Amino acid sequence: MGQHALIVGASSGIGAALALELALEGYDVGLIARRTDRLAEVAERVRARGGVAAYRAADVNDAAQLKAAIAALEEVLGPVEVIIANAGIGENTDAANLDLAHVRRVLRTNLEGVVLAIGAVLPAMTQRGHGHIGAVTSIAGMRPIPMIAAYGASKAGASAFLEALRADLRGSGVTVTDLCPGYVKTDMLKPQESGAYPPFTMDAGDTARRMVRALLAGRDSLVFPWPLAWMSRFAAMLPDALIGPLLRRLAPKPPPALPG
Amino acid sequence: MPGHVIITGASVGIGAALARSLARAGYSVGLVARRQELLEALTADLTRGGAKAAWAVADVSDEGSMRAAFTALEEALGPCEVMIANAGILSFQRPETFDAEVAVNILRVNVEGAINAAGVALPGMVARGRGQLVVISSSAALRALPGWHAYAASKSAVSSFFRSLAFDLADKGVSVLVVQPGFVATDMTANNRFPMPGTMQASDLAEGIVARVQSGRGGVMTTPWFMGLALGLSRLIPGFLFDRAARWFLRLGETR
Ligand SMILES: NC(=O)c1ccc[n+]([C@@H]2O[C@H](COP(=O)([O-])OP(=O)(O)OC[C@H]3O[C@@H](n4cnc5c(N)ncnc54)[C@H](OP(=O)(O)O)[C@@H]3O)[C@@H](O)[C@H]2O)c1
Numbered sequence: 001m002g003q004h005a006l007i008v009g010a011s012s013g014i015g016a017a018l019a020l021e022l023a024l025e026g027y028d029v030g031l032i033a034r035r036t037d038r039l040a041e042v043a044e045r046v047r048a049r050g051g052v053a054a055y056r057a058a059d060v061n062d063a064a065q066l067k068a069a070i071a072a073l074e075e076v077l078g079p080v081e082v083i084i085a086n087a088g089i090g091e092n093t094d095a096a097n098l099d100l101a102h103v104r105r106v107l108r109t110n111l112e113g114v115v116l117a118i119g120a121v122l123p124a125m126t127q128r129g130h131g132h133i134g135a136v137t138s139i140a141g142m143r144p145i146p147m148i149a150a151y152g153a154s155k156a157g158a159s160a161f162l163e164a165l166r167a168d169l170r171g172s173g174v175t176v177t178d179l180c181p182g183y184v185k186t187d188m189l190k191p192q193e194s195g196a197y198p199p200f201t202m203d204a205g206d207t208a209r210r211m212v213r214a215l216l217a218g219r220d221s222l223v224f225p226w227p228l229a230w231m232s233r234f235a236a237m238l239p240d241a242l243i244g245p246l247l248r249r250l251a252p253k254p255p256p257a258l259p260g
Numbered sequence: 261m262p263g264h265v266i267i268t269g270a271s272v273g274i275g276a277a278l279a280r281s282l283a284r285a286g287y288s289v290g291l292v293a294r295r296q297e298l299l300e301a302l303t304a305d306l307t308r309g310g311a312k313a314a315w316a317v318a319d320v321s322d323e324g325s326m327r328a329a330f331t332a333l334e335e336a337l338g339p340c341e342v343m344i345a346n347a348g349i350l351s352f353q354r355p356e357t358f359d360a361e362v363a364v365n366i367l368r369v370n371v372e373g374a375i376n377a378a379g380v381a382l383p384g385m386v387a388r389g390r391g392q393l394v395v396i397s398s399s400a401a402l403r404a405l406p407g408w409h410a411y412a413a414s415k416s417a418v419s420s421f422f423r424s425l426a427f428d429l430a431d432k433g434v435s436v437l438v439v440q441p442g443f444v445a446t447d448m449t450a451n452n453r454f455p456m457p458g459t460m461q462a463s464d465l466a467e468g469i470v471a472r473v474q475s476g477r478g479g480v481m482t483t484p485w486f487m488g489l490a491l492g493l494s495r496l497i498p499g500f501l502f503d504r505a506a507r508w509f510l511r512l513g514e515t516r
Pocket residue numbers: 008009010011012013014015032033034035036038058059060061086087088089090109136137138139181182183184185186187188189
């Protein structure tokens with residue numbers, strides 16, 4: 001029997017691809033998300049390739065539910081050796097009509113969700129002294145940009161959380177990897193009006209393959225693809241006053257107001 | 261004439277120091293926190309000094325509670341022209357005994373709490389076409405240190421959120437100031453055993469922030485400047501060296 005690799009947010013997109021990839025690496029995969037039917041499909045795909053999979057439905061906004069789901073999966077697949085906190089939602093923030101319920105939704109899924117998922121396995125993993133921890137953040141968290149205040153904040157926060165944890169765990173046998181992608185073709189990423197995807201858009205399968213490699217190698221972070229990574233690192237060093245006008249020009253125009 | 265400023269987390273520490281400085285500068289100050297006795301005493305003190313002041317109890321992490329306090333203070337002191345989201349909490353954890361509930365609470369107060377404060381003030385500011393949002397983040401936003409997991413996450417998120425908001429609100433007449441202090445001598449840091457280079461007095465920090473608020477300019481204010489520089493440059497040091505050095509540094513004093 002393989003070791004338990006847990007993916008939170010495993011029902012579609014990058015998470016589903018991560019499940020297949022970790023199964024190929026010989027892990028028994030535990031799958032968590034809200035949509036049970038989609039989880040069942042992913043588990044079926046893993047099994048069709050000769051892998052082992054189990055799943056439980058949980059909403060990462062509900063701490064008790066998430067904890068119970070993780071405990072149930074550990075009962076079936078054993079203690080979590082690898083965890084990837086991947087669950088996330090993408091929503092734009094309308095600053096001038098700030099909707100606090102929207103802000104809570106994004107922060108509680110993308111940031112609290114990461115803290116809760118990792119927090120549920122962290123004490124036991126550190127006491128055992130081995131394991132791999134990862135979370136899927138985003139290049140959008142590397143420097144504040146217009147129109148996505150909540151999403152950017154949630155990802156910047158998640159990256160900082162991982163950074164602090166890594167500082168604690170370095171040398172302990174437990175590794176912490178920040179999996180920080182640019183655009184990936186999934187349900188989350190809407191194509192532009194022309195039907196085209198943004199520049200450097202990656203495929204979910206390739207994305208997952210590279211993420212799993214970085215995670216199992218215990219790398220500190222994987223920021224990719226490299227052109228976006230370097231652009232973002234550079235942009236992060238520039239002051240807001242300089243970059244503001246530029247970013248506003250690059251940002252997609254809001255749809256024209258409906259007549260009448 | 262300077263208008264009405266609301267300060268969250270005004271019962272002690274940086275928030276209380278801000279209230280005193282702002283009152284001295286002629287602003288009317290609305291004070292928000294959970295401990296009523298402290299707010300009452302400070303309000304009385306400021307009023308005795310000739311300032312206009314009022315208080316309202318609220319837990320900033322609860323939108324309804326924050327909104328009610330905001331409404332009461334606007335009724336008492338007029339439209340809020342400056343909102344200072346300052347309330348915050350800090351605690352350290354070890355991975356072996358990590359408690360997600362503690363971490364989540366830090367995020368709720370420091371991130372959601374600050375955004376709730378801004379969120380209840382924004383509609384009025386946008387409608388009037390003028391206003392100032394100020395958030396007290398932290399230099400911890402610049403580099404996450406061992407043990408500071410949730411606090412670093414909260415301050416990174418808060419700085420990111422408000423810097424992003426600043427772009428969006430630029431043409432709405434609302435400025436956004438993100439303050440990232442280093443160490444300040446308050447209740448929050450009173451139990452820290454490690455050395456805290458460049459520790460500021462809350463009153464000095466408050467004077468600096470008020471001068472910036474009076475200028476009306478938004479932006480990012482990291483103080484003391486060398487804290488920003490040091491944490492920024494720390495990224496040039498390989499992680500395996502920096503993390504071990506940081507762990508050693510933060511444990512200094514533990515054995516004393
Ligand atoms: N696509 C991109 O361009 C891109 C770029 C950078 C980063 N990312 C990040 O990559 C991660 C995966 O996104 P994706 O692109 O693969 O999008 P996706 O296909 O929409 O996948 C999101 C996953 O998260 C789960 N999820 C969302 N909310 C949840 C909740 N409250 N509780 C439990 N699970 C929840 C979803 O499952 P259920 O709906 O079934 O619950 C789904 O499995 C996200 O964190 C996203 O921010 C994506």
